[in-house]
Amino acid sequence: MAICAQSPFKPVNLSPHSPSPTHKSPFICKLSLSSHSTHSPLTTEPTPLLTSVTTFAPATVANLGPGFDFLGCAVDGLGDFVSLSVDPSVHPGQLSISSISGDASSKLSKDPLLNCAGISALAAMKLLNIRSVGLSxxxxxGLPLGSGLGSSAASAAAAAxxxxxLFGSPLSPLDLVHAGLESESKVSGYHADNIxxxxxxxxxxxRSYEPLDLMKLEFPxxxxxxxxxxxxEFEAPTKKMRAALPKEIGMPHHIWNSSQAAALVAAVLMGDVEGIGKAMSSDKVVEPRRAPLIPGMMAVKKAAIEGGAFGCTISGAGPTAVAVTDREEKGREIGERMVExxxxxxxxxxxxxxxxxDRVGARVVSSVPR
Amino acid sequence: MAICAQSPFKPVNLSPHSPSPTHKSPFICKLSLSSHSTHSPLTTEPTPLLTSVTTFAPATVANLGPGFDFLGCAVDGLGDFVSLSVDPSVHPGQLSISSISGDASSKLSKDPLLNCAGISALAAMKLLNIRSVGLSxxxxxGLPLGSGLGSSAASAAAAAxxxxxLFGSPLSPLDLVHAGLESESKVSGYHADNIxxxxxxxxxxxRSYEPLDLMKLEFPxxxxxxxxxxxxEFEAPTKKMRAALPKEIGMPHHIWNSSQAAALVAAVLMGDVEGIGKAMSSDKVVEPRRAPLIPGMMAVKKAAIEGGAFGCTISGAGPTAVAVTDREEKGREIGERMVExxxxxxxxxxxxxxxxxDRVGARVVSSVPR
Structure with a gap:
């Protein structure tokens, strides 16, 4: 069964794209943790500063070819929204999911323990030590499920x-990533390249998980x-996608992919879109195994390059194909060729x-003060 | 037999470090080549603009841990000198090596076809299409042989x-790398990470060899x-060093090393010395196999880190150990601990x-105009 509706994308226009107070992140975030999930909660419980808040979190493209499992980026204008409010009818310290809307809503559970947004919100509440207030x-x-665009991560990010x-943003971006990771680990594995x-x-x-060490690479x-x-309209067989990965990589391919990952990161920091595309397109380890599992993918990549894209690969575990360019108009032409x-x-x-x-990441789009 | 003299290093002080006219290199050099060595020579033979010239080329640290076989950097103050002059006693279009000095001189051939500087100089002459002038x-x-500091590359670079x-610098830096590669491929394999x-x-x-595609990463x-x-004082067994490399790398180590190579490059561009050291120290693929072949290497690395170095690994194929720091004085303390x-x-x-x-690379240090 195809999991995407005919028009899977619902671009959103958020203006202004002002960062939420949580985005005063240092360039490099570092935090030593003794285990994956036992980040110490706050000792004092904060009080809510808002009655309700609505957040948005963007779609993400993980892997980007040779950055398999350690590199990802956010894409503007596509994503999920979460509205959260203080709710006296919810048991203090607990969370209720009142509604889920959007094309994918029928496939999602309202049980907070079985829902990406719910798991992540509860993890954030635990880090904040929330015991006196119930939340709804x-x-x-906005994102289709299983498309390779970080749908679960967007829900988890918006929720965290x-x-x-709601509580005045005492948690750091790294804390929020930890909260989101609790959700991701239950849904798609302990990977931070979307969240x-x-x-x-x-x-x-x-850079590492133990401790979690993230580098934000500033594109000029x-x-x-x-x-x-x-x-x-294709359901990428997630298990097959993982099973297709090689267990061992020959030294020449290891050297090649490492150098392309390094070149990709250099191109990002240097603002070299052509270099990003070239490196993104160069994966000899993962893409050759996964592309054949997505009907037409190699032809789509070829069409993108012939259409003038600087590079093209599989977004996340697919089935979405991602190409890069430096002009919107050219992007439309490339997109048409790829669809064809x-x-x-x-x-x-x-x-x-x-x-x-998307340079900002998850952010508040509206709020009601107490 | 130890190949290093008791004091293998002869730091040189070159001032000013003005780049030669050959260093108007673009940030990224690209050149498509159909094969390794058949870069087209100039069609018109240039005439010499100088009677003689003396050049210097620096030592280099290849690999830098996870950058195995695709990353290298130049180190100021250590290197080789080449003096070259128009010599009417040498058959036109040919090269003669008149003298070799320095501690390692007795081990080197004066036959230009069997000498790094000679091979590289002849390759450059071929690219320039020199047929009417003989050179001496x-x-x-200045560099010891087989130390892991790019001794052969320094000779080749200075010669090219x-x-x-001598002929007014019509060749690009990439042309010069090609000339140097002809030498390197005969001495230590077709690798450009030193030359x-x-x-x-x-x-x-x-970034690639076919075509040769190099990125200069600007450290602020x-x-x-x-x-x-x-x-x-130890001769690293070159064959053993290559033979020690794993043929296959497990996916987790591949991902790890790729991410560290990417982090290393990011740290270079961001001027993050601590990040450079951390990434340089993190190799799980090559260093664990090679370090045990150099007596004391793991203890030396430990001593460097305990002494405050941001990171330490094997320089090239060894036996030199390389650590990084942001202060010269601290560097001296670290060095003492490592020696101990x-x-x-x-x-x-x-x-x-x-x-x-060294930010400049091979350069002219003196010249006599015609």
Whole structure:
């Protein structure tokens, strides 16, 4: 069954894109943790400063070719919303999910322990040591599930930031990533390459998990970077996608992919969109194993490059294909070619959107003070 | 037999460090080549603009841990000199090596076809299409052989730049790397991670060989980076060093090393010396196999870190150990500890020098116009 509706993308226009108070992040965030999930909660319980808050968290592209499992970036204009309010009818210290809307809503549980937003919100509440107030959460899914665009991470990021904002944002971005990771680990594995950019925005390199050490890679403000995201109506077989990974990598491919990952990061910091595309396109380890599992993917990549994209690869574990360019108009042409290739070579209907890099990450879009 | 003299390092002081005319290199050098060595020569033969020229090329640290086989940097104050002159007694289009001086001189051939500087100079002459002038070369070795500091590359780089300068520098830095690669491929394998930084200076990422695609990674001018280079009296068994490399790398180590290589490059561009050290120290693929072949190396690394170094690894294929720090004085303390550890744990005498990053690469130090 195809899990994407015919038009899987609902671009959102948020203005202004002002960062929430949680985004005073240092360039490099470091925090030593003794284990994955036992980050110490606050000793004093904060009181809510807001009655309710609505947050947005962006879609994310993980892996980016040779950055498999340690690199991801956030994409503007696509994502999930969470509204959170203090609710006297909810038992103090607990969370209730009042509603889920959007195309994917019927597939999601309202049990907070079985829902990405719920798990992440509860983890944030635990870090904040919330015991005296009950919260009610409403989730508006803008992203399709299982598309390779970090749908679960967007929900988790929006929820964690909502909880934090309601209480005056005492948690750091790294704390929020930890909260989101609790959700991600239950849904798609203990990987931060979606949740970290969903929370922090931009390009994030995960340097280590023990301790969690993240680097935000600043893409120069003056340069333009557009992502062409083409999502086919196809359910990527997640287990097969993991099983397809090679267990061992020969030294020449290891050296090649390492050098391309390094070149990718250098290109990001240097604002070199062509270099980003070239490196993104160069994966010899993961993409060759996974692309054949997505009908038409290799033809889509070829069509993107022939259409003038600087590079193209699989977004996350797919099935979305991601290409990069420096001009929106060119991006539209590239997208059309990619959609056509998915249809002609893969027999799949697909939809394309062109979006900019999201530099901000999860943020408050509206709030009601107490 | 130990190949290093008791004091293997002869720091040189070159002032001013003005770049030669060959160093107007673009930030990224790209050149498509159809094969390794058939870069097209000039169609018109240039005439010499100088009677003689003396060049210097710096020592280089290749690999830097997770940058195995694709990353290297140049180190100021250590290196080789080449003096080159138009010599009517030499058959037109040919090269003669008139003298070789320095501690390592007795081990080197004066046959230009069997000498790094000679091979590289002849390759540069071929690229320049020199047929009417004979040249005489004198090599002054400042670097010990087989120490892991790019001794052969320094000779090759100084020679290629000398030839180019003599004829008004029509060759690009990438041409010069090609010339140097002809030498390197005969001496230590087709790797550009020493010759490229020896010619271009700074940190160089080798993105691909076909075509040769090099990225110069600019370490910010305002930041200080010191290398502590500790060279033991020990001949690293080159064949064993290559044979020790794993043929296959497990996926977790592949991901880890790729992410560290990416972090290393990011740290260089961000001027984060601590980050450089941390990433340099993090290799789980090559260093664990090679370090045990150099007596005391693991203890030397431990001593460097305990002494305050941000990181430490094997320079090139060893036996030199390289640590990084941001202060010269601290570098000296670290060096003393490392020398002590080589002696106590490896039974090896060693010498330490503290040097800055060389940002310029091979350059003209003096010349006589025609």
């Amino acid at each position: 959460l409403s989730l508006q899914k 930031v909502a909880v934090n904002s 970290a950019p969903a929370i922090m925005g931009g390009f994030i390199l995960i 403000e003056t340069n333009d970077l557009y992502f062409v995201l083409v999502s086919p 290739a998915f249809w002609k070579e893969g027999g799949l209907k697909a939809a394309a959107v062109i979006q900019k890099l | 070369l004198s090599l002054q070795k 730049v000398a030839v180019n300068s 490229a930084p020896a010619i271009m200076g700074g940190f160089i990422l080798i 001018e305002t930041n200080d980076l010191y290398f502590v280079l500790v060279s033991p 550890a080589f002696w106590k744990e490896g039974g090896l005498k060693a010498a330490a020098v503290i040097q800055k990053l």
